[in-house]
Amino acid sequence: MSEFKFACPICGQHITADSKDTGSEIPCPTCYRKIVVPQAPSTDDPKFVLSASEASKPRPQTSGTQPEGFERRRSKSPLPIGLLVLFVLVCGAAAALVVWHGKLHPKPAMEDASGDASEATGTGNESQPEYTGTNMWTMDLSKVSFPDSIVSGSIHHRAFALERATLTGSNLTFRVGRSGSVELGMSIYFFNRLPEELSGKSAEVKPTDPKAPRVTMHWMENKRKSQTIHSGYAMKIEFGKLENNSLPGKIFICLPDSSKSWVAGEFRAEIHKPGPPKPRRPSSQHESQTQ
Numbered sequence: 001m002s003e004f005k006f007a008c009p010i011c012g013q014h015i016t017a018d019s020k021d022t023g024s025e026i027p028c029p030t031c032y033r034k035i036v037v038p039q040a041p042s043t044d045d046p047k048f049v050l051s052a053s054e055a056s057k058p059r060p061q062t063s064g065t066q067p068e069g070f071e072r073r074r075s076k077s078p079l080p081i082g083l084l085v086l087f088v089l090v091c092g093a094a095a096a097l098v099v100w101h102g103k104l105h106p107k108p109a110m111e112d113a114s115g116d117a118s119e120a121t122g123t124g125n126e127s128q129p130e131y132t133g134t135n136m137w138t139m140d141l142s143k144v145s146f147p148d149s150i151v152s153g154s155i156h157h158r159a160f161a162l163e164r165a166t167l168t169g170s171n172l173t174f175r176v177g178r179s180g181s182v183e184l185g186m187s188i189y190f191f192n193r194l195p196e197e198l199s200g201k202s203a204e205v206k207p208t209d210p211k212a213p214r215v216t217m218h219w220m221e222n223k224r225k226s227q228t229i230h231s232g233y234a235m236k237i238e239f240g241k242l243e244n245n246s247l248p249g250k251i252f253i254c255l256p257d258s259s260k261s262w263v264a265g266e267f268r269a270e271i272h273k274p275g276p277p278k279p280r281r282p283s284s285q286h287e288s289q290t291q
């Protein structure tokens with residue numbers, strides 16, 4: 001009988017066996033796992049080392065046989081040409097439907113660089129969810145504190161959650177949505193104050209103050225609506241330091257409208273330069289004659 005070497009499939013230990021032991025199960029002297037002695041090689045090359053198989057698993061196939069499942073993979077038929085044609089037609093129809101829908105339902109007008117939105121009329125389908133949270137409306141600022149959260153609240157019974165804050169000139173605007181017409185939001189006009197003048201400042205407005213910054217609410221109700229309030233409201237506001245073309249701050253404001261609108265929380269307003277002034281409307285011939 002001739003001796004040959006083989007390797008343990010578990011730990012790689014080289015083991016010497018006689019050709020008479022082919023097919024028998026022996027324990028590996030290193031990892032003690034049961035392995036099956038492989039068939040002796042046909043060559044006497046000492047560098048040629050076989051690999052045994054674990055006793056609990058099938059023996060590895062020799063190089064002369066094809067791996068299991070090879071013929072199954074080759075026998076699979078290609079994707080039918082008819083199915084490919086149907087897939088292309090469906091994709092083309094979907095693309096045409098998207099283009100057709102875009103032409104029938106164009107997107108609303110976008111804001112220009114100055115932050116002013118173009119006029120848009122409502123379609124009657126726009127609506128915001130009603131506010132159902134805690135009502136923080138009050139006209140007494142003595143016990144008011146700023147919430148440690150992004151500005152939110154209720155505007156004309158609609159739930160408001162800030163998505164974008166801008167400061168264009170002296171106009172501080174809080175809004176839902178980042179572009180297009182303001183369908184739900186609030187604007188505060190700070191007496192022509194520049195962002196540099198508001199930086200680091202704080203202020204309180206009481207309902208009894210005869211003069212106060214103008215506040216305008218925007219909401220959707222079949223069409224876009226707004227209401228401007230000049231006084232009689234309560235507001236507490238603090239601005240942080242102007243940096244990176246933005247102005248952080250905190251606000252608590254309650255309005256005397258019939259729906260008792262209010263918003264409160266923290267914000268970071270993007271600084272925008274106001275656009276050029278609109279040209280004055282020319283006076284009529286009758287007006288020029290009476291002057």
